[in-house]
Amino acid sequence: MTMPSDSHTTGRDPRHDVLFEPVQIGPVTARNRFYQVPHCTGFGVEKPWTQAAFRGTKAEGGWAVVSTEYCSISAESDESPYVSARLWDDEDAAALRLMTDEAHRHGALAAVELWHGGSHAEQRESRLPPLAPSQIANEHVGVLVPKAMTIADIERTQEDWVRAAVRARDAGFDIVYVYGAHTYLPTQFLSPRTNHRTDRYGGSFANRARFWLETIERVKAAIGDRCAIAVRIAADTLEGAGVEPDEGIAFVRLADPHVDLWDVTAGGLAGIERVDSGPSRFFPEGHQRQLTGWIRAATKKPVVGTGRYTDPDRMAADVASGVIDMIGAARPSIADPFLPRKIEEGRYGDVRECIGCNACYSRSIWGRHLGCTQNATAGEEHRRGWHPERFTPVADTDRDVLVVGAGPAGLECAIVLARRGFRRVHLVTADGDVGGSLRWIPKLPGLGEWGRLVDWRKGQLAALRRQVEVHTRSALTAEDVLAYGAQIVVLATGSRWAADGTNGLTSGPLPGVEHVRSLTPEQLMVNGAMIEPGEAVTVLDCEGYFVGPGIAERLALGGCQTTLMTPYSPVAPWCDQTLEGPRLRARLAAVGVVVAEGRMPADAREVVADVVVLATQRLSNDALGLELAGRATAWAAAGLDLVVSAGDCVAPRLIADAIFDGHRVGREIDAGDPSRALPYRRERPLVG
Ligand code: SF4
Numbered sequence: 001m002t003m004p005s006d007s008h009t010t011g012r013d014p015r016h017d018v019l020f021e022p023v024q025i026g027p028v029t030a031r032n033r034f035y036q037v038p039h040c041t042g043f044g045v046e047k048p049w050t051q052a053a054f055r056g057t058k059a060e061g062g063w064a065v066v067s068t069e070y071c072s073i074s075a076e077s078d079e080s081p082y083v084s085a086r087l088w089d090d091e092d093a094a095a096l097r098l099m100t101d102e103a104h105r106h107g108a109l110a111a112v113e114l115w116h117g118g119s120h121a122e123q124r125e126s127r128l129p130p131l132a133p134s135q136i137a138n139e140h141v142g143v144l145v146p147k148a149m150t151i152a153d154i155e156r157t158q159e160d161w162v163r164a165a166v167r168a169r170d171a172g173f174d175i176v177y178v179y180g181a182h183t184y185l186p187t188q189f190l191s192p193r194t195n196h197r198t199d200r201y202g203g204s205f206a207n208r209a210r211f212w213l214e215t216i217e218r219v220k221a222a223i224g225d226r227c228a229i230a231v232r233i234a235a236d237t238l239e240g241a242g243v244e245p246d247e248g249i250a251f252v253r254l255a256d257p258h259v260d261l262w263d264v265t266a267g268g269l270a271g272i273e274r275v276d277s278g279p280s281r282f283f284p285e286g287h288q289r290q291l292t293g294w295i296r297a298a299t300k301k302p303v304v305g306t307g308r309y310t311d312p313d314r315m316a317a318d319v320a321s322g323v324i325d326m327i328g329a330a331r332p333s334i335a336d337p338f339l340p341r342k343i344e345e346g347r348y349g350d351v352r353e354c355i356g357c358n359a360c361y362s363r364s365i366w367g368r369h370l371g372c373t374q375n376a377t378a379g380e381e382h383r384r385g386w387h388p389e390r391f392t393p394v395a396d397t398d399r400d401v402l403v404v405g406a407g408p409a410g411l412e413c414a415i416v417l418a419r420r421g422f423r424r425v426h427l428v429t430a431d432g433d434v435g436g437s438l439r440w441i442p443k444l445p446g447l448g449e450w451g452r453l454v455d456w457r458k459g460q461l462a463a464l465r466r467q468v469e470v471h472t473r474s475a476l477t478a479e480d481v482l483a484y485g486a487q488i489v490v491l492a493t494g495s496r497w498a499a500d501g502t503n504g505l506t507s508g509p510l511p512g513v514e515h516v517r518s519l520t521p522e523q524l525m526v527n528g529a530m531i532e533p534g535e536a537v538t539v540l541d542c543e544g545y546f547v548g549p550g551i552a553e554r555l556a557l558g559g560c561q562t563t564l565m566t567p568y569s570p571v572a573p574w575c576d577q578t579l580e581g582p583r584l585r586a587r588l589a590a591v592g593v594v595v596a597e598g599r600m601p602a603d604a605r606e607v608v609a610d611v612v613v614l615a616t617q618r619l620s621n622d623a624l625g626l627e628l629a630g631r632a633t634a635w636a637a638a639g640l641d642l643v644v645s646a647g648d649c650v651a652p653r654l655i656a657d658a659i660f661d662g663h664r665v666g667r668e669i670d671a672g673d674p675s676r677a678l679p680y681r682r683e684r685p686l687v688g
Helices: 014-020 048-060 090-105 151-170 185-190 205-223 245-258 289-298 312-320 331-335 339-344 359-364 408-419 448-463 478-483 547-557 581-590 623-630 655-667
Strands: 023-025 028-030 034-036 065-072 109-115 175-177 228-234 261-265 303-305 326-329 400-404 424-428 468-471 488-491 495-497 536-541 561-566 594-597 611-615 618-620 642-645
Touching (some): 014 339, 048 065, 048 090, 065 090, 090 109, 090 151, 185 205, 205 228, 312 326, 331 339, 408 448, 408 468, 408 488, 488 623, 536 547, 547 561, 547 581, 547 611
Parallel strands (some): 034 065, 109 175, 175 228, 228 261, 261 303, 400 424, 424 468, 561 594
Antiparallel strands (some): 023 028, 495 618
8 A cells, every 4th residue: 555645736837738748759659748868777687677667667757758778789889887778689678678568557658779889888798899980099998999890890780780679679669769979889980080981981971970870771671660760969079079060960961861859969978078967066957958959950850858957947948949849858857757747737846856966877887776866766666665756654653753853864754754654753953944964065166956955855844744843953862852752763863074084094083183273064164154264274175075175166266275185186086976077176276276186184284274174074973872772771661662863873975875864764664673774676697
């Protein structure tokens, strides 16, 4: 038995009706304009049930099209340890059949993004040589030097593409891609930067276009009667001397008769030219419109455009303007698989808007398992059985639950507990407002959209106000907790930055820190407003993510002479996992932050500054939990059945993981000991 989420239905604004018009795509029809474009997950065909449940949930949530991630056509396109889907053989097809069945069960079309990586395919599993139009080393991995494709290689690759397309059709896919964006093999042929051939596949534009065009024609001839043919193309690879807009548009005109849908992106695969999946720190919603909008002039076929769309007004305006026909989305569909359904029903306040942090990207590449900061259920649909909108009711709704701490984990846990039916949830924080660290993090430069994490949860709490009481400015001692009268206590007391500079490089406090003036990030960012620390400030960042650089940028913008010292080189390596790194480093230079990278002081007195900001590591606020554990014999007399900790007070972690843990504890509060996560279903080859 499940419970529907509480909604505040207002009825859809008629201006958004255009988003729910069907769209003809070659031989198939999409029920509306919401198109989940291909995006990575870490699932591929290795976790077929997870893949099916993940995409199927989006189909249930109203997306008209749900796509796989990039899907390799043969062992000659192997980009492991990155996880692609594969259609190398019939077993791969059987694995993806689970996904197409789920999509169809919920009325959506299923798309597969057939792919050949060319010189980007590192071939670490297959150990075959990478293939490319010319023998030019990979620009990101210098040891990767491809074989220049012979005519026989070209012929075989096109045959592989057709074979994979036929398998895709037989596996139930409705839309089949001949994917060439992100500088993969078809673009490597099209681009004069990577194609130096002198035969009929190189030289003139017509020759460079030949490989991609022939492949499209052959796939169309093989399956075009049943499946729509989609092409994902970068309108401009932004590399300089790559595929320029004039040749991009010329290619669209050339191939248009054989193509049923254009999925338009921009930029390259990595580095500063990567603009697709642009983080909100640098790219506003709809940012790709400028780069891709002109492709409309080259085709009357449906055009899909992306840009982290979550605002239905903007979606409707861009459709009405004719620039795009379908709202392409990867991240917004992860953050809220039910986004179309909520807009359709006018439940605008329930839309869980993507914050553009790219934690999903960092978790889905290199063989990891996708997760999302906003949506704790993303990737957990199959293995944990979590649905984003439905919750299993608890048997006894009449117990009082006290949640101590209203940061990311506490907020999430309180909402889940209420959704599960608890009638009296008490969410208590010592702060003046809910949000914990998220009261100041969105005030760092470029991170304003991260405030959506708290905004959405505040909206949900307002809808659940009959079940959840929120108490601010209420610091609770262990005595207070025991006297509260709750039967269940969830501690979500968060973490703090180490005031003594504790870090993993000195494996302890930073020597000499007591002799310098120092502040932690939260001491600097009081209630979101930065205090004036002094003229010359050094930020010591040992975490390598957003806080140290964010504080440094904010200080520099405020007029401080700011140095960012970090043992890492380059600065903020974790931001390379989220596609923020290259632009972040350029931004620090632009605002005048002096970067001292690859440096770790042996003693804090070596740092010459008015004040040192210590962003070295965080420590759990676990004192309350330890004290309550020490008084376990008093629980029964206080009527207390369970005390469990969630989030950073267990171990400081990424916001996505703190929210996940709060969600998990809420889902498992009645499952024995919720401090121990229930085992989840694993997908692995059967032996014997
Ligand atoms: Fe959006 Fe961040 Fe979730 Fe990715 S992880 S979908 S960027 S909120």
